[in-house]
Amino acid sequence: MSDRGADTIAAVATAPGRGAVGILRLSGPQAFTVATSLCGTLPPPRQAALRVFRDELGQRCDQGLVLCFAAPHSYTGEDVVELQGHGGPAVLDLLLRSACAHGARIARPGEFSERAFLNDKLDLAQAEAVADLIDAHSRAAVLAANRSLEGEFSRRIGTLAAQLLDLRVFVEGALDFSDEDIDWLSEPQLAESMELASTALDLLLSRAGQGRRLREGMVIAIAGRPNVGKSTLLNRLAGSDAAIVSDVPGTTRDTLREHLVLDGLPLTVIDTAGLRQTDDPVEAEGVRRAWQTLEQAELILFIADDRSGLTSEDLALLAQLPPAREVLRVFNKCDLSGNPDGIVENSEHRALRISAAQGAGLDALCRELHAAAGLLDAGEGLFSARARHLDALQQTRLHLHDARIRLYARQAVELAAEDLRLAHDALGTITGRVDSEHLLGAVFSRFCIGK
Ligand SMILES: Nc1nc2c(ncn2[C@@H]2O[C@H](COP(=O)(O)OP(=O)(O)O)[C@@H](O)[C@H]2O)c(=O)[nH]1
Ligand SMILES: [Mg+2]
Structure with a gap:
């Protein structure tokens, strides 16, 4: 500046x-x-x-x-x-x-x-938490932003950075004194520190992922055959009559998006046209868009009628859903089938029964959505995080992984030292405190072997 x-x-x-x-x-x-x-x-x-x-x-x-x-x-x-x-x-x-x-x-x-x-x-993560606090739309998001602002996230980054620094000092020391008799790299301390750092990193990544979810939410799509109650469910979740509900199949043609906060979890819920073959050109366009939308969703709620269970048509649609999406099977209209609402036990896939019209089974649905977002067991320890932080943590993990492989193979120790430096720097971008003099200071103060 x-x-x-x-x-x-x-x-x-x-x-x-x-x-x-x-x-x-x-x-x-x-x-x-x-x-x-x-x-x-x-x-x-x-x-x-x-x-x-x-x-x-x-x-x-x-x-x-x-x-x-x-x-x-x-x-x-x-x-x-x-x-x-x-x-x-x-x-x-x-x-x-x-x-x-x-x-x-x-x-x-x-x-x-x-x-x-x-x-x-403030460090960078704290400055970002100020913005997160201002943008927070739920109590959970306010509390998480406060934890980041107060330094919780930065402290965890700091602890991991100190572990990486120890590793760097060790490996660079091994380089400096490679002509001596001691085989630094076979010290159990090294393997142990490596393990510790990568475990801490994985934990931090998962926590930061949860924090990001809390901030940025999740995109879910409601899909299924016509008339199973997709629009009714959207309205129920949104608490408004956003979508037209009717017993005429093929009512929903446009793709509807609703932003809502469900028990602290921000969601973008997309209601789609019922998936079926149709001669009506407008409805056919709706179906085409519905398939397109499913590609954008992180989680698909596949709705079926509980009275019939999964029909052969449902099974065919399920098989066509975009791969690598999480799919939750939801059997609707359990008020008509007489089955109890809630999680369907002994099912091969995650499934639950609800009545969108009556509002039964929605607590279980809400829990499933939180679980899918990874927020279920996050409890009080949540802090706010963003995509930038996750990218940096992933970079750190990649470099740490490379360093591990090189060190275990006992090759190219210089390159391993460089990998560790990159890991340390990537981590430092989160709080914005990357400082190479810091490393030099640490190296010299710990290795004062009068040379
Ligand atoms: N009894 C009962 N009727 C429902 C339920 N959910 C939806 N419906 C009815 O089923 C019909 C189709 O609902 P809609 O939401 O438009 O289905 P979509 O085509 O999948 O969007 C409407 O008449 C709804 O009132 C439910 O849980 N119980
Ligand atoms: Mg509809």
Whole structure:
């Protein structure tokens, strides 16, 4: 960042639109000077004071509270001022212009958090958790974002990074002293540390996967023959009459998408046209789109009528579903068949009985969906994570795997050392703290064999 710390930035920190309170936030070396131009003398840091706010022409435009935070004890680590006035768009716009007329510039999106990161107030994963907290749409997502923000995820990354660092120190040491008698690579400590690191990595990957699910949710499609109750189920899950339900087969032709949060799990549920051969060109297009949609789904709810069970037509459709998709068989209309709702025991595949019309068996369905998302046993330990983090963890795993193979084969120890460096760096991108001097320091402090 070339302009790091040089500019003083300003932005309206509250949501756009009208509200009781609106906040203008300033950060940077000139924050106190700019604020003084807007509202006169400033109170001491961390004490609120009532002031009149003036626009760039010196006209009174609002009155409110002023709060100052002196560097480095602020969100960004710089001098920060908050002007808390009335939440009208025109008032806040006047204040923002006035701040800019007195030397501030309008902040880019995320720039306050970026500065917090550059000033070591937050690491990258924590800065991302701030955004996750703001975007959270359920209590579970709020709690998970807080765990990341508070450093839970970063600490786990840190522990794993320390394990990788130990490995690197060991292997690079073996390289440095390869002409000596000791056979470093046959030390049991090495194999043990390798195992430990890769187990910790797998655990972290699975946890991060759950955290990502909680943030990004899952796409599920409802499929099956016409009239089995697909649209009724969508409406039941969405809690609204999103889809037209009728006893005329072939009603649903467009593909409907509903975004909903089911017990903390964000879902995109897609209702499709009933899968069947048809001469109606419009319905045929719906069926074509339905097949296309199934390709995008991570989980397919295959609905059948519980009165008939799986018919030969159902079996033929099941066989045509896109491969490598998770499929949950759902037998609907159990109110008509008289069978009990819930999980179908002794079934070869995962299956359950529901009545979409009556709402029976939906708790079991909800549990199955959480299980499919990997969230069932996640409990309280969940932290928020994103695709970027998963990519980095997967990269780390690949490099660690390569290093293991090379070390076990006792070949190319230099390359193994390089693999470990890449693994360590990939991991470091999650928190944004990759630092090669760190490694040098560790190597020299631990290997002080007067050479
Ligand atoms: N008794 C009963 N009727 C249902 C149930 N689910 C759907 N239906 C009825 O079955 C018919 C077809 O439902 P719909 O949702 O349009 O089926 P789709 O073609 O698969 O989308 C409608 O008349 C629904 O009211 C159920 O669980 N119990
Ligand atoms: Mg339908």
